[in-house]
Amino acid sequence: MEHVVTASQMKACDSYTINEIGVPSCVLMERAALACALEVIKEADRTVGAKRILCVVGSGNNGGDGAACARILFMRGYRADLCVVGSEDHFTGDMREQMRICRNLGIREIPADEISGYDIYVDCIFGIGLSRNVQGHYADVIAAINREKAYVISADIPSGIHADTGAVMGCAVQADVTVTMQMKKAGLLLNPGAKYAGSIKVAEIGICDQYGLGDGPEIHSLLPCDAEFLLPERESDGNKGSFGKILIIAGSKGMCGASYLSALAALRAGAGMVKIIAPEENREILQTLLPEAILGLYGDSESALSAVDAGLSWADAVCVGPGLGMSGLSKEIVLHVLASCSLPLVIDADGLNIIAGLNSFPDILSKRVYLTPHLGEMSRLTGLPIRSLREDPVLYALQFAEETGAVVLMKDARTVIANPDGRAFINCSGNSGMATAGSGDVLSGILTALIGRGCDPDTVGALAAYLHGEAGDRAMERLGPDYMNASDIIKGLTIY
Numbered sequence: 470m471e472h473v474v475t476a477s478q479m480k481a482c483d484s485y486t487i488n489e490i491g492v493p494s495c496v497l498m499e500r501a502a503l504a505c506a507l508e509v510i511k512e513a514d515r516t517v518g519a520k521r522i523l524c525v526v527g528s529g530n531n532g533g534d535g536a537a538c539a540r541i542l543f544m545r546g547y548r549a550d551l552c553v554v555g556s557e558d559h560f561t562g563d564m565r566e567q568m569r570i571c572r573n574l575g576i577r578e579i580p581a582d583e584i585s586g587y588d589i590y591v592d593c594i595f596g597i598g599l600s601r602n603v604q605g606h607y608a609d610v611i612a613a614i615n616r617e618k619a620y621v622i623s624a625d626i627p628s629g630i631h632a633d634t635g636a637v638m639g640c641a642v643q644a645d646v647t648v649t650m651q652m653k654k655a656g657l658l659l660n661p662g663a664k665y666a667g668s669i670k671v672a673e674i675g676i677c678d679q680y681g682l683g684d685g686p687e688i689h690s691l692l693p694c695d696a697e698f699l700l701p702e703r704e705s706d707g708n709k710g711s712f713g714k715i716l717i718i719a720g721s722k723g724m725c726g727a728s729y730l731s732a733l734a735a736l737r738a739g740a741g742m743v744k745i746i747a748p749e750e751n752r753e754i755l756q757t758l759l760p761e762a763i764l765g766l767y768g769d770s771e772s773a774l775s776a777v778d779a780g781l782s783w784a785d786a787v788c789v790g791p792g793l794g795m796s797g798l799s800k801e802i803v804l805h806v807l808a809s810c811s812l813p814l815v816i817d818a819d820g821l822n823i824i825a826g827l828n829s830f831p832d833i834l835s836k837r838v839y840l841t842p843h844l845g846e847m848s849r850l851t852g853l854p855i856r857s858l859r860e861d862p863v864l865y866a867l868q869f870a871e872e873t874g875a876v877v878l879m880k881d882a883r884t885v886i887a888n889p890d891g892r893a894f895i896n897c898s899g900n901s902g903m904a905t906a907g908s909g910d911v912l913s914g915i916l917t918a919l920i921g922r923g924c925d926p927d928t929v930g931a932l933a934a935y936l937h938g939e940a941g942d943r944a945m946e947r948l949g950p951d952y953m954n955a956s957d958i959i960k961g962l963t964i965y
Contacts, residue, residue, distance in 0.1 A: 470695050472678065473895060474652045475685040476597040476632040479676075482651070486677040497650075497674055498530065498563050502537030504672030505624050505648050509542060509589055512620050512646075520588040521548050523579070525610065527594040527628075528555025528564060534624045535593025536567035543576050550577045552584050554594055554610050581610050590614050592623040592642045597632035597654055602639035611640050623647045626654055627665045633685075634861045635662025643667075651676040655688055658895045659862060660882050686867055687892045691935045699932045701923045703739070712741035713921025716784035717914070718777060718802060719791040725751035727792025727818065727910045730955050732762050734914030735788075737962045738936070740921055744783065746776050770798055774805050781806075786813045786921035790820020791910040799823065813837045813920045817913040818846075825849040831873040836889065838875040839920070839930060841913055847879050863893050876930045878916070880909060884938075886930040894931035898938025902945045907955030912937045915962070936962065 474482070486492050513520040524539040526532035532555055542549035551571060560568065572578075584590075592614065594607065603611060611629055614621060621644045626632055629641025635656040647666040649657060656662040657669055691699075704711060715735045720728035725747060732743045736759075744763040745755060752766055765780050767773035781787065789806050793799045803823045806814065814837060816824065821842050824830045844855045851858075851869055858865050858879070866879040866887035877887045882901070886894040916933035924932060943961030944953050 470689050470691055472652055473655050473658060473688040473690050475655055475688075478685050479597055479632075479652065479654065482676050482678055486675070490677050492675055494530075494563055495566070497676060498533050498537055498567070500674035501534045501624065501650050501672065502541055504650070504670075504674060505534060505538045505591060505593075505622060506541040506545075508622050508646055508648050508670060509538070509591060510545070510547070512589055512622070513547060519548055521550075521586065522589045522591065523550050523552055523584060523587040524591040525552045525554060525584065525594055525614065526564075528553075528557070528559040528561070529596055529598070530561050530563055531593050531596030531624055533561065533564035533567045535591055536564065536571050538591055538593070538624070539576055540567070540571050540574060543571075543574060550579055550587075552579050552581055552610075554581050554607060581606065581613075584610065584613055585617060587617065588619055590617065590619055590621045592621055592628050592644060594628035594642070596625050599629070599631065599638055603629045603641070604639060608640050611642050615643050621645050621667075623666070625649050626657060627662070630656050630662040630665055632656040634863075635659030636860060637661055637665070641665050646670060648672050650674050651678055653690065655863060655895065658690060658883060658897055659885075660859075663883060686863055688863060688895060689892065689931070690895050690897055691931050693939075696932065696935060696939070699924060699928050700919075707741075709741035712739055713918060713923070714783060714785045715740045715743045715914075715917050715921045716746065716780040716787045717743060717791070717917070718746040718780070718787065718789040718806065719793055719910075720745070720747040720751055721792060721794035721796065721799065722748045722750045724792045724794065725754055726907060729755060729758050730907045730910040730959070731788060731791045731817075731914035731917075733759055734911040734959050734962065735918040735921075736761055737959050738915040738918035740918035744780055746773075746780050770801055773798060773802055777802060777805055778809065781810055781812065784812060784921075786815070786917050788815040788817060788913050788917040790817040790823075791913055793819040793823075795819055795822060807833055813839070813926070815839045815841065815913055815917045815920070817841045818909060821846045821850060834873050834875050836874045837926075838873070839878065839916060840873070840875045841878045841880065841909065841916065843880040843909060863887070863895070867891060867893055876926070878912070878930050878934055880912070884934045886934055888927060888930070890927070892927070894928075894934070896931065896934040896938055898935050899941045900938075900945045900950055902948070902950030902953035903938070903941040903958060905954050908941070908958060911940075911955050911958050
């Protein structure tokens, strides 16, 4: 599990390292520059022929990284030039010193209107402190870099990307690789910043990364090695009742695909037993598609609530909502579950739409509730436009988790998982092929199964999102993103 930081947190760590630990800032700059230079060398040496390299630098310390990078490359015999787009009047002390050294060495400086024709560009215009839109001369330079058919390496973050939210601040450099210093920044993981960053390389440059320095949320991202660690050990002497009894209250008359996908995903995620509460009309198809599932069937309101009560007395974890519809009976079922359920409860899809229509619904949610809204559902739950949610997904997911006391999985290309204790996770597994009908039903089944298996409630939301995305990545490797469906995601699900 890795820490993900905001700009203020990174600056606090940087300041602590320099002012409290006593590491000179020029030492950190040298190590940052070397990390960038090594990435340039890797690309420059990948193919035959000398490469023309241009380090495009601003006036801040990010520019100092770029100037030092140009010097390292120059002294190793590479054709590295400099383009200074920031005002010398605003040079930081370290940037001024790096430029003095470069000029003593005779490194060529070119004007901004002559930056075309290079093979590799090193983007060091803005660092993580950018807070206003890029305009004028700077925007022209970024546009010129993006027009070149060249390899682009950004130092710390692509210039023009907001370090906290991933927003494009007017315009931004499109990088092939981003060499980010010490820790990933949230804006590199959230879209659209993630699309501009290219592949991300974390360079350990000696900054003291004691977490908690500075203001801002506590953000994490799961690594591939975390999944096995976070799953509870499967006891060799266990039985089907030992690994979670999962209740799926889903589907409506003539609409049983969601209940099937959610239930099958729960079984594939290691649940010992799965019971589906569904209309009588769905009996034949569910028994045919998923004979492993137990069915609790109903025909009217009385039998529906009776089936739900029987399921609640049997289960370890509950999911309500996939494919349930918005009928009066569906609303009655959801309200009954909210009033009666003392178990961990996942609310998804139509369940979310139903509670969004309730007055003061946060007051009726318990602390063992998990909400899995996509952005449209989150908009209905919060009253915020989708545009606003995308502008700062971590902030809004955390606010909603705190307001409701629920764990919130706000689904998007990069799902944000927010716990009511103030911790957040950004999920980086998954791909565009997962934007297909039923994908969310699969996630709800995985999540409910992991809860029922006894996973840590503080990390189970992040783990479910990661495994869901990883399964989608396996499906994409087999089929490509254009040909995937939700069943393919389940086939890609491998629990460690």
